[in-house]
Structure formats: structure tokens, C-alpha cells
């Protein structure tokens with residue numbers, strides 16, 4: 001063997017030895033952490049709290065939860081990455097894998113907030129296909145991100161994820177490895193920081209989401225309001241007690257998984273629950289039949305929703321230039337961009353005007369007319385610029401946001417322009433950045449918020465009903481031809 005090869009082999013051996021030593025030291029440190037934590041637990045035990053677990057309970061509960069998780073967890077796409085401490089890969093390669101995992105955990109946890117797992121899977125796979133790493137995401141545009149997110153709701157989450165990725169890439173491209181550092185990234189709160197740090201980086205920090213609150217509230221029979229800030233802090237403390245220092249990510253996921261699949265809100269399967277031996281709610285319910293485990297956690301008072309009303313006008317434009325040539329007869333729809341702050345910030349929607357409450361059709365049209373005139377400079381009453389080909393109320397529906405109940409009245413307004421559709425754009429010069437034209441094919445395929453999609457579906461249904469012979473059967477839900485109206 002040449003000297004060079006010998007040297008390089010020696011260097012590889014030394015790196016591997018170094019990695020092994022680091023891992024052993026980490027294990028020792030983590031073991032010390034367990035001891036320290038259990039000692040702390042002993043101290044806390046001297047002032048017993050109904051929330052706390054004893055040292056013995058913690059030990060047994062961890063074992064039961066981890067064993068159950070190993071045998072029962074769902075195979076979800078964001079769980080398919082390798083663990084940080086698995087295998088003998090080179091340190092650098094392993095670090096890359098851990099970074100990819102951290103990014104995947106981040107994306108999935110943000111998507112999972114307020115959204116069901118089954119819905120998230122398809123979104124997650126599409127997202128990771130398009131932006132497999134944080135570097136890819138940082139190069140995207142907000143427009144693309146919003147489009148990819150369309151239908152998931154709570155669009156601020158997507159924006160923060162995007163801004164967070166850009167910040168990390170601008171600062172060196174490494175996702176921070178501790179919860180305290182992760183908290184400095186825009187949009188990452190205590191929950192997401194705990195999830196990334198524990199699942200991807202093996203940091204022994206807790207994670208508390210709605211599922212964990214429910215499980216702990218039942219295990220400890222907590223009768224305090226779980227939304228009360230002092231109670232929330234105590235849930236975090238209990239979750240911190242339970243975190244297994246050697247497998248923090250798996251322990252956290254086991255609690256979340258238990259809440260999602262066994263200890264469900266209305267039908268918990270106590271007979272197949274790995275934690276039933278430690279569950280106070282269950283033992284109380286056995287002694288007192290008037291108590292059910294589902295009495296925990298106690299229901300907080302619901303925040304009253306605000307009721308808003310909106311007149312939505314789907315404006316379909318038929319340009320004069322498109323009239324004579326059937327091939328170019330695609331009509332255009334106007335979309336307006338919402339302000340950069342507030343509800344659905346920066347997303348595209350059909351023109352709309354806020355209303356004071358339930359109104360008549362003529363009041364709504366007045367509100368719409370002034371919006372079109374003042375904001376888009378389309379004067380529906382001036383025959384010099386356009387003719388109204390059709391104007392019909394096509395339906396109404398209620399869309400629920402977390403804190404707002406929004407009633408939308410939808411009308412279809414088809415205008416025949418005197419000039420080219422593009423002339424309208426030119427008349428606005430540089431101001432056109434907040435609105436645009438799209439044809440029906442683009443509208444059907446682009447990412448739209450759920451409420452905008454519902455509005456468009458109402459219009460399509462109206463057309464199919466009113467002009468069935470003009471809508472090609474196969475394309476009825478996707479294409480709107482000029483001669484429909």
C-alpha cells in the first residue's frame with residue numbers, strides 16, 4: 001500500500017473514531033441529563049402537583065409510549081428520513097441528511113397546523129418535489145409559494161416558512177439545531193422549534209400541540225382550562241418531564257400520535273392505549289360513572305366569530321379584438337391582489353367590495369360598481385368603454401375563517417370591451433401590479449384559495465345551467481368560452 005493510501009486510510013479511521021467518540025460522549029451527556037432530570041423530578045416530587053408524574057411513572061410511561069410508537073406509528077412521508085445517529089456515514093453526509101430531515105419536519109409541522117394529516121400528505125409530497133431543500137425554497141417567489149399552498153388555508157404559515165427559509169439561506173444555509181436558536185426564525189414558534197429540534201436534531205425539548213394537551217389532560221385529569229396561559233405553561237412542563245433524552249423526537253411523536261389515533265377527542269380507545277395504566281381520567285371514570293374520560297380537557301369558552309359580508313364580482317371581459325376570430329376568443333377574468341397585510345395577505349381573488357351587512361342586490365351592485373370604477377377604472381355605466389353583456393347574481397355562501405364568518409354574494413358580470421382587453425392594462429400604466437387578467441384555462445389550473453375556488457365553481461355551475469349547449473361537456477368545469485353568454 002502506498003504511503004498516500006496509508007495516510008488517507010488512517011485519516012478515515014481517525015474521522016470514524018472521532019465520530020464514534022463524539023457519539024459516545026453525546027450519549028454520556030444525555031444519560032447525565034436523564035439523571036439530572038430525574039433528580040429534579042425528586043425535588044419537584046417533594047411539593048406534589050396533580051400535574052407531575054413520579055420518577056417511576058416517567059420511566060414506565062416512556063418505555064410504554066416508545067414501544068407502542070415503534071410498533072404502531074403511521075408511515076408518513078416526513079418520517080422516512082434517516083435518524084441523526086444511525087449508520088456509519090461520514091459526518092458531512094450525515095449532517096446533510098439531518099438538515100434535509102429538519103427541513104422536512106419543518107414543512108410538515110407547519111402544514112399540519114390546523115390541517116388533517118390526510119390532506120397534508122399530497123401537499124407535502126408536491127412541495128418536497130418542487131423544493132427538496134431549503135435552498136430550493138429560498139429561490140422561489142412568494143407567488144409560487146402561495147400557489148403551492150392554495151387550498152391549505154392560513155396562508156401566513158406559507159409566507160413565514162418562505163421568509164424563514166430565505167433568512168436561513170442568507171445566513172449560511174444551515175437550519176439551527178436547538179429550539180432556542182430556531183425560535184429566532186420568522187414564523188417558528190415554540191411548537192415548531194420543539195418539533196424540529198427534537199425530531200431532527202435529537203434535542204431533549206418538549207412539543208405540545210392540541211393532541212398532546214388532550215393526552216396529558218386525561219393522563220393527569222387536569223380540570224383547569226387548557227387555554228389558560230398558566231395551564232399551558234404547566235402542560236409544557238409535564239411534556240418536558242416526559243421527553244426521553246435518548247429518543248426525544250420519538251417520544252414527542254408518540255404523544256402526538258397517541259392523541260391523533262388512540263386518545264381522540266370523542267372516541268378514545270382506552271382498551272388499546274399503552275398509557276392506560278397511568279391515566280387518571282380513566283381511573284376516575286371507572287370509579288364514578290358520571291365522569292367520562294372525554295370530560296378532559298375541559299372545554300374553554302369559544303371566541304365569538306365576527307360576521308363579515310362581501311359582494312364578489314366575477315368580471316369576465318370580452319375584448320373587441322377577439323370577437324372576429326374564434327381561435328382567439330378566450331375571454332379574460334380579472335383577479336385582484338389582496339393587500340400585503342391582514343387576512344389572506346398577497347393572494348389573488350375576484351374583485352370584491354365589503355358590505356355593512358345583509359343587503360339587496362342593487363346595493364351590492366352599487367358597491368361593486370364603485371369598486372370597479374375607483375380601483376380598476378372600469379365604468380360599467382359608460383358605453384364609451386364597454387357594454388354589459390350579462391349581469392346575474394349566481395349565488396351566495398358562507399366561508400369560515402378561524403375568527404371570521406364571511407358571507408359572500410357572488411355575481412357574474414360579462415363585459416364587451418370597446419377596445420382590446422390589454423388597453424385596460426395600458427390605461428393603468430404601472431399601477432397594474434395589483435390586478436391581472438387570466439383566461440379560464442389558467443384560472444382552472446392555478447392555485448386559488450378555497451373561497452375563490454368556490455366562487456368560480458358557482459359561476460361555472462350557473463353557466464352550465466343557463467347555457468348548457470354552449471359549454472363543451474368534457475370541459476364544462478374548466479373552460480368558459482366567449483360565446484357562452
Ligand code: SF4
Nearest residue numbers: 263268270273276279
Ligand atoms: S387511557 Fe384513554 S383517556 Fe387515558 S390516555 Fe389512554 S386513550 Fe386517553
